[in-house]
Amino acid sequence: MLSINKTAKENHLTISLKGEVDASNSVELDEVIQEALDAKSKYILVDGNELEYISSAGLGVFMSYLEDFQENQITFIIYGLNEKVMNVFHILGLDQLITIKSTKEEAEKSLDEA
Amino acid sequence: MIVTDGFWYSIFIIVRFYMVKLPQIQRGKIYILLATLSWLALLLVNLIRIFGEVNQMEGLISKEITWILEILFFIWLYIFFNDAINKNENRNFIDFIWRAASTGLMATGTSFLIIFFYYLLDDSRLSKDPLLKNFFYHVNFAVASIFLISTALSWKYLILYQRSKAIVQQWQAYEVILLISMFFVLIYQESFNYGFMFGLIFLIIYGVILSINLKWIPYLTFKEKWKSILFLVIIISCTVFLFLRLVAYSQQNIHFVNLSENLFLLGLFVFVLIYAVFSSLVTLFNLPTSSVFEQKLTEAISFQKLSQSIKPGENEEQVLDILMDSCMSAAYVDAGWLEIFPTEPEESSKIHLQKFISNSERQEIMELLKKTAPFSAYLSNPSIERTEYLYGQIPHEVYKSVLIVSVWANKNILGNIFLLKEVKSGFNNEMINIISTFTGQTSISIENYRLLNEAIKNERYKEELEIAQRVQRSLLPSELHHNNCFEIDGFSAAADEVGGDYYETYQFDKENFALIIGDVSGKGTSAAFNMSQMKGVFHSLVQLNLQPKNFLTKANNALSRCLEKNNFITTTYYTINTLSKQINFARAGHCPTLYYSVENGCSRFLNIKGMGLGIVRNNGFEQYLEEGQLQYQPGDIMVMYTDGIVEAKNNENSEFGYDNLKQLLDRFSALSAVEIRKKIIEEVYDFVGRESLPDDDYSILVIKFKA
Numbered sequence: 016m017l018s019i020n021k022t023a024k025e026n027h028l029t030i031s032l033k034g035e036v037d038a039s040n041s042v043e044l045d046e047v048i049q050e051a052l053d054a055k056s057k058y059i060l061v062d063g064n065e066l067e068y069i070s071s072a073g074l075g076v077f078m079s080y081l082e083d084f085q086e087n088q089i090t091f092i093i094y095g096l097n098e099k100v101m102n103v104f105h106i107l108g109l110d111q112l113i114t115i116k117s118t119k120e121e122a123e124k125s126l127d128e129a
Numbered sequence: 130m131i132v133t134d135g136f137w138y139s140i141f142i143i144v145r146f147y148m149v150k151l152p153q154i155q156r157g158k159i160y161i162l163l164a165t166l167s168w169l170a171l172l173l174v175n176l177i178r179i180f181g182e183v184n185q186m187e188g189l190i191s192k193e194i195t196w197i198l199e200i201l202f203f204i205w206l207y208i209f210f211n212d213a214i215n216k217n218e219n220r221n222f223i224d225f226i227w228r229a230a231s232t233g234l235m236a237t238g239t240s241f242l243i244i245f246f247y248y249l250l251d252d253s254r255l256s257k258d259p260l261l262k263n264f265f266y267h268v269n270f271a272v273a274s275i276f277l278i279s280t281a282l283s284w285k286y287l288i289l290y291q292r293s294k295a296i297v298q299q300w301q302a303y304e305v306i307l308l309i310s311m312f313f314v315l316i317y318q319e320s321f322n323y324g325f326m327f328g329l330i331f332l333i334i335y336g337v338i339l340s341i342n343l344k345w346i347p348y349l350t351f352k353e354k355w356k357s358i359l360f361l362v363i364i365i366s367c368t369v370f371l372f373l374r375l376v377a378y379s380q381q382n383i384h385f386v387n388l389s390e391n392l393f394l395l396g397l398f399v400f401v402l403i404y405a406v407f408s409s410l411v412t413l414f415n416l417p418t419s420s421v422f423e424q425k426l427t428e429a430i431s432f433q434k435l436s437q438s439i440k441p442g443e444n445e446e447q448v449l450d451i452l453m454d455s456c457m458s459a460a461y462v463d464a465g466w467l468e469i470f471p472t473e474p475e476e477s478s479k480i481h482l483q484k485f486i487s488n489s490e491r492q493e494i495m496e497l498l499k500k501t502a503p504f505s506a507y508l509s510n511p512s513i514e515r516t517e518y519l520y521g522q523i524p525h526e527v528y529k530s531v532l533i534v535s536v537w538a539n540k541n542i543l544g545n546i547f548l549l550k551e552v553k554s555g556f557n558n559e560m561i562n563i564i565s566t567f568t569g570q571t572s573i574s575i576e577n578y579r580l581l582n583e584a585i586k587n588e589r590y591k592e593e594l595e596i597a598q599r600v601q602r603s604l605l606p607s608e609l610h611h612n613n614c615f616e617i618d619g620f621s622a623a624a625d626e627v628g629g630d631y632y633e634t635y636q637f638d639k640e641n642f643a644l645i646i647g648d649v650s651g652k653g654t655s656a657a658f659n660m661s662q663m664k665g666v667f668h669s670l671v672q673l674n675l676q677p678k679n680f681l682t683k684a685n686n687a688l689s690r691c692l693e694k695n696n697f698i699t700t701t702y703y704t705i706n707t708l709s710k711q712i713n714f715a716r717a718g719h720c721p722t723l724y725y726s727v728e729n730g731c732s733r734f735l736n737i738k739g740m741g742l743g744i745v746r747n748n749g750f751e752q753y754l755e756e757g758q759l760q761y762q763p764g765d766i767m768v769m770y771t772d773g774i775v776e777a778k779n780n781e782n783s784e785f786g787y788d789n790l791k792q793l794l795d796r797f798s799a800l801s802a803v804e805i806r807k808k809i810i811e812e813v814y815d816f817v818g819r820e821s822l823p824d825d826d827y828s829i830l831v832i833k834f835k836a
Contacts, residue, residue: 071650071697072650072695074650074697075650075695075696075697076695078695078697078744079694079695081744099784106699106718106719106720106721106739107697107699107718107739107740107741107744108718108738108739108740108741108744108753109741109744111738111740111753112740112744112745112753
């Protein structure tokens with residue numbers, strides 16, 4: 016079960032994920048990120064505080080947009096991941112490609128610095 | 130007298146004995162021969178007696194001989210005709226009735242000839258000769274007997290057409306009664322006593338009871354019914370005429386042997402007459418309803434055609450064809466068509482099997498229907514509520530009543546049948562019922578046909594899946610290469626029929642080995658295919674004996690071109706040199722290897738930097754990898770595994786976890802590789818609470834170093 020919330024703040028877009036991302040709903044995540052790209056957002060934050068689990072399908076979604084983020088110079092930050100999910104990103108090596116912060120404050124601070 | 134009885138009886142037995150051995154055709158001729166002989170003997174005996182009477186010579190030949198000869202004559206005739214009819218059982222009813230009528234005509238004709246002959250003779254002396262009269266009497270008697278017996282046996286065939294135990298028993302009882310009545314004359318020699326009357330009335334009543342078996346009549350067509358009425362009238366007339374003739378003879382003659390006062394003959398007269406009268410009346414009264422019966426027969430045949438399964442090579446159209454034909458003939462429609470709804474949303478309905486109506490007329494009627502209730506509501510929303518049929522009037526000059534029947538298959542509406550009649554209220558309940566039945570049966574046939582096609586398709590899918598399974602099984606190694614310096618054991622299970630886990634070994638030479646374990650993102654057939662690409666890449670690159678980091682870089686290059694956009698593969702690649710006891714390895718995003726060191730007395734995860742294959746699809750990949758190196762000692766253990774193991778969930782949805790795995794290896798470090806592997810899997814199953822992990826593929830490879 017997954018619920019995705021989009022909130023637009025002054026200068027950035029926050030995507031909140033709640034629940035589990037697996038093969039059955041990864042397409043929803045894909046759509047949300049695609050919409051954000053189409054809307055030409057330059058700053059995208061992902062709130063992973065309530066993200067319980069992410070499967071390889073979900074990871075694949077993030078991974079497929081890396082090039083787009085780079086080409087369009089989009090700042091993409093994930094924050095608030097729990098230990099387990101963080102570990103998954105770390106083992107795969109995605110933490111070397113995506114900026115991952117622990118808290119919302121840290122993430123927003125990075126935005127300001129970007 | 131006893132001597133004469135015995136004499137004839139023994140002849141009877143001997144002949145009967147020989148009868149059994151002879152073939153059918155011969156039998157018939159012999160019976161006829163015997164009958165003719167009996168008749169001739171009868172004639173001779175009677176003529177001699179009359180000659181004696183005329184010339185006042187008494188008691189030359191007893192009357193018993195006459196009766197016995199008469200009985201024999203009847204018996205041979207009966208057997209002959211019984212045989213002849215049994216031989217020709219395949220003829221139809223009309224033939225039987227005609228056969229009886231023609232025999233009657235023949236008998237009557239003969240009788241007429243005799244009358245004519247006497248007319249010609251006028252008042253001559255010859256015409257008064259008692260011997261000649263008796264001769265002709267015997268001829269009349271013979272033809273009457275032939276007619277009666279053959280017709281009675283024709284009736285037997287008709288009565289027994291629909292055999293039931295009761296009817297067969299009835300007839301057999303009747304035959305016994307007839308036989309007894311033949312011999313009656315021997316017992317009661319005077320006619321018209323109470324016994325005789327009682328016997329005659331009994332035969333009349335029994336004849337009436339038999340005559341209600343008229344179940345063959347409905348099967349005649351309209352024309353055949355007319356013919357049979359004609360033939361039956363002929364039979365009735367002949368019967369009456371012959372009876373009167375025989376009576377006339379007995380009244381005319383002085384010197385006379387009355388053959389016709391035989392209960393058997395009279396019984397047959399009665400039976401033949403009553404049955405013929407009943408049949409002709411019932412056939413006559415069935416004439417107006419015969420078309421209904423024929424209609425029912427046609428409907429039954431249509432139903433059978435509709436319920437036959439659609440054969441391979443045919444399609445639904447043919448069944449719908451038959452359905453339209455059946456419906457149209459069942460209701461005697463004046464016009465009709467079948468509208469089939471489109472299967473693709475773009476197409477329009479197709480009109481099939483339009484009969485007796487032009488396109489423009491049809492469109493006119495459709496327009497009218499859309500405006501007339503109750504059709505208007507239905508036509509605008511055909512699949513909302515399941516309506517089986519709809520009928521009513523329309524204000525059209527030609528067509529006054531309309532019946533619309535919907536055809537369904539598998540809860541989807543296929544189309545509508547439109548039937549039109551020129552009369553008002555043209556569709557009665559009977560017609561609507563039978564049409565609904567036809568349509569229902571057609572739906573079943575079409576559903577079965579579609580289900581069968583689906584089942585065939587599913588079989589194909591299953592077969593394809595089995596092929597993918599075979600491919601996937603071939604991905605896993607049949608043997609794990611090693612030498613005496615280390616033990617190795619592996620285990621892998623897939624969540625679906627095919628999975629995305631992979632491990633393999635390669636032997637360079639006596640001391641050098643390569644090992645790989647990998648996990649493709651996702652599950653099922655696509656994961657398995659990606660995995661087979663990984664295997665191909667491994668087998669090509671491993672021959673180059675590259676350093677692990679180099680190996681993975683090149684693998685990433687190759688796979689970046691093969692993998693789909695969202696797919697990646699995690700893997701760890703190891704090289705082992707048992708001479709130098711060195712292990713080199715690099716981790717492409719895979720679960721970190723668990724290593725038990727004897728020196729430290731505990732296990733740890735080999736956490737080197739890594740990046741999954743297919744995530745960075747350019748030259749920048751290499752920088753994300755770190756290469757690791759180890760010197761192993763005897764007793765050290767290396768456990769390689771996929772995330773299915775550590776992510777296995779129990780009933781409370783908590784994962785097995787890395788710590789558990791580490792503790793297990795510490796606990797079982799003294800065991801052999803095989804036992805360690807088994808123990809770990811056991812513990813995982815225990816944790817999960819079942820003997821398989823349904824959510825993910827899981828694999829484990831255990832290596833224990835010995836020397």
